[in-house]
Amino acid sequence: MNTVLITGGCGFIGSNFINYLLKYHDDFRIINLDALTYAGNKNNLAHFEHESRYHFIHGDICDEQTVNSIFSTYNIDQVIHFAAETHVDRSIMDPLQFLRTNVLGTGVLLEAARRSWGNKFSGHRFHHISTDEVFGSLSSKDPAFNEATPYSPNSPYSASKAASDHLVRAYFTTYGLPVTISNCSNNYGPFQFPEKLIPLMISNAIQGKPLPIYGDGKQIRDWLYVEDHCSAIDLILQYGKNGETYCIGGNNQPTNIEIVTQITSILDELLPKSPYRPHAQLIQHVTDRPGHDRRYDINISKIHNELGWSPHENLYSGLKKTVIWYLEHLTWMNEVNQNQGFSEFLKANYTSR
Numbered sequence: 001m002n003t004v005l006i007t008g009g010c011g012f013i014g015s016n017f018i019n020y021l022l023k024y025h026d027d028f029r030i031i032n033l034d035a036l037t038y039a040g041n042k043n044n045l046a047h048f049e050h051e052s053r054y055h056f057i058h059g060d061i062c063d064e065q066t067v068n069s070i071f072s073t074y075n076i077d078q079v080i081h082f083a084a085e086t087h088v089d090r091s092i093m094d095p096l097q098f099l100r101t102n103v104l105g106t107g108v109l110l111e112a113a114r115r116s117w118g119n120k121f122s123g124h125r126f127h128h129i130s131t132d133e134v135f136g137s138l139s140s141k142d143p144a145f146n147e148a149t150p151y152s153p154n155s156p157y158s159a160s161k162a163a164s165d166h167l168v169r170a171y172f173t174t175y176g177l178p179v180t181i182s183n184c185s186n187n188y189g190p191f192q193f194p195e196k197l198i199p200l201m202i203s204n205a206i207q208g209k210p211l212p213i214y215g216d217g218k219q220i221r222d223w224l225y226v227e228d229h230c231s232a233i234d235l236i237l238q239y240g241k242n243g244e245t246y247c248i249g250g251n252n253q254p255t256n257i258e259i260v261t262q263i264t265s266i267l268d269e270l271l272p273k274s275p276y277r278p279h280a281q282l283i284q285h286v287t288d289r290p291g292h293d294r295r296y297d298i299n300i301s302k303i304h305n306e307l308g309w310s311p312h313e314n315l316y317s318g319l320k321k322t323v324i325w326y327l328e329h330l331t332w333m334n335e336v337n338q339n340q341g342f343s344e345f346l347k348a349n350y351t352s353r
């Protein structure tokens, strides 16, 4: 039995990954360390409360004492580090919180792993989850990002993730700590907090609220269905090479406005009696985000050639699954929407900018 420390397991990707790991493997014991910030939701994993292979710890990755005691109490074999502050808009409002969690928190975890594992690295791995946003913005003619693309982050969020990636790499070169890094494109799917583009659009459209699109809506992203991200991490954990980075993406290039239009037409199809049909009438353009990256594209040849991974869902199939999930989990969505801090954030971000 491997004991794996998962940080940020109550967030969007972390909770999907814990579901994935417990579904497809029976040789992992999971310790989930999460501070339960506004983005963490313990209910995402309530069905595992009585599962003997799952243990939740409410704590902060920046707290050295808590992190060190987890390593010594549970004899951690592997770390999969998801915990972070993740929303670009929030990083523009409060950058220091991003530096604290994303940089200092990663440092505390690396140091605890180094001390706990000593020089015995066999069977150990520290996998760091990062983002393609560290590479900056592409022009329409630039080739896609790959593992050799120089870092050029543009927001406090991406700069803090870039700093944490460098720290992880430094622990490999300086101490030989067995690390891997993955830089992934935008994820979407079940359990995503409705401040991010896709769940915000689904949630607002169902309620007949405006669908706010930044600027002209022609920003281009690559989108990955979250379960495909989970399968990629699983492969890296099993077969990835220490010291290596892997780029992960969904192999698509839609503009934001195309994504929102697809969501509205899926909702038109699934909700034929909705008074808000056609849902596309709810689209409203709002002032753009400062420093908004224009285009991301990611080359996934390395993980495909070396580990045999490809995304299973295409954009339409993944979006349809996602819209159906939110329609079937309206209580989950309403609870999140009623969080007072969240409504204040929406007001500050979309109306007071």
Ligand SMILES: NC(=O)c1ccc[n+]([C@@H]2O[C@H](COP(=O)([O-])OP(=O)(O)OC[C@H]3O[C@@H](n4cnc5c(N)ncnc54)[C@H](O)[C@@H]3O)[C@@H](O)[C@H]2O)c1
Pocket (backbone or CB within 6 Å): 007, 008, 009, 010, 011, 012, 013, 014, 033, 034, 035, 036, 037, 038, 039, 040, 041, 059, 060, 061, 062, 081, 082, 083, 084, 085, 086, 087, 101, 105, 129, 130, 131, 132, 161, 183, 184, 185, 186, 187, 188, 193
């Ligand atoms: N969502 C995406 O599209 C995307 C894409 C690429 C990479 N990533 C990366 O994947 C990881 C997970 O992203 P997500 O979208 O699931 O994030 P999320 O915001 O949904 O969840 C983050 C989780 O981390 C926890 N957390 C925050 N600060 C903490 C702290 N100090 N100590 C312990 N726990 C803390 C939160 O409570 C929450 O459960 C992040 O590292 C992010 O940078 C996300």
